[in-house]
Ligand SMILES: Nc1ncnc2c1ncn2[C@@H]1O[C@H](COP(=O)(O)OP(=O)(O)OP(=O)(O)O)[C@@H](O)[C@H]1O
C-alpha cells in the first residue's frame with residue numbers, strides 16, 4: 001500500500017482508493033449486577049463502509065436509525081472517532097466516502113454509540129499500512145476512552161460475553177462463552193433515554209451492604225451464563241443502578257417487574273430503556289416474548305414496543321476489505 005511522506009502536521013496520508021466494510025454487533029451492558037463491567041454482543045448489526053478519496057471531501061450516505069437526525073459532516077460521531085484513531089496511528093486521510101447503514105436503535109440501551117466508535121476505530125486501523133496497524137486491545141483502549149467505560153465496546157469488538165475491568169486509565173477485557181441454551185430477547189420501547197441522563201441519576205456512593213450483595217450476584221451471574229442457566233433469575237439481581245433510574249423509564253421498570261415476578265431473568269439493557277430478558281431454552285424464550293406482548297398491550301398502551309428474539313453474537317466486529 002502506498003503512503004506519501006509525512007505532511008506538515010507530521011501525519012502520513014493513507015492510500016486513496018481503498019474500500020472496506022465493518023460490521024459491528026449491538027450490545028447489552030450491565031446484565032443486572034455487572035454495572036460498567038459486563039456486556040453481551042447481540043445479533044443486531046450496523047454496517048459502515050469507508051472509501052478513501054483524493055478529493056479532500058467528505059461524502060456521507062446514511063440510512064436506517066438516525067438518518068433523519070444525525071449530521072452528515074465532520075461532527076458525526078463516526079467521522080470524529082475515525083479521525084482521532086487515524087491521528088493516534090500517525091495518519092490522516094485526503095477525503096472519505098462513508099456509507100452507514102444503522103439498524104441498532106439509538107439511545108435505547110443497545111450500545112449504539114459504542115458500536116459506532118468501534119466501527120470507526122476498526123475501520124481506521126484497517127486503512128493504515130499493515131506495519132502501522134494495532135491489535136484489538138488497542139481498539140479496546142481507545143474506544144473505552146471515547147465511551148468512558150468498556151462494557152459496551154468490549155463485546156462489540158470481541159463478541160460473546162465480555163468481562164471488563166479498569167486499572168487507573170488502562171482498560172482490559174476477557175471473553176467468556178455463554179451456554180448455547182441462553183437466548184436474549186429484547187423489548188425496545190419507542191422512547192429514548194440518553195446514557196448521559198441515566199448516569200446523572202446515580203448516587204455518588206452506595207453502602208457497603210449493597211456493594212456486598214451486588215458482588216455475590218455478579219459472581220453468580222457469570223456461573224449462570226457460562227455453566228448453569230438455572231441461576232439466571234437470582235444472578236441478574238442488581239443493587240447499583242436500576243432502582244435509581246426506574247423513574248426515568250417507568251414502562252420498562254413495570255415490564256421488568258412483571259417478568260421477574262413470573263420467574264424470568266429480565267433487566268434494563270445498558271442505561272435503558274430497552275428491557276433485556278435472558279431465557280434458558282426456546283420454550284422460555286417463546287413464553288417471554290408472549291408475555292411481553294400481552295403485558296405491554298394491557299399496561300403500557302401509550303408505548304410502542306419492538307420485541308426481538310436475538311442470538312449471542314460470537315464474532316464481534318468484522319472487517320471485509322473490498323479494495324486496497
Ligand atoms: N451509528 C451512530 N452514528 C452516529 N452517532 C450515533 C450512532 N449511534 C449512536 N450515536 C449517537 O449516540 C447517541 C446515543 O448514545 P447513548 O450512549 O445515549 O445510547 P446508546 O449507546 O444507544 O445506549 P447504551 O449506551 O445505554 O447502551 C445517539 O443519540 C447519537 O447521538
Ligand SMILES: N[C@@H](CCO)C(=O)O
Nearest residue numbers: 029035036195270271
Ligand atoms: N454501564 C453503562 C452502560 C450504558 O452505556 C451505564 O449503565 O451507564
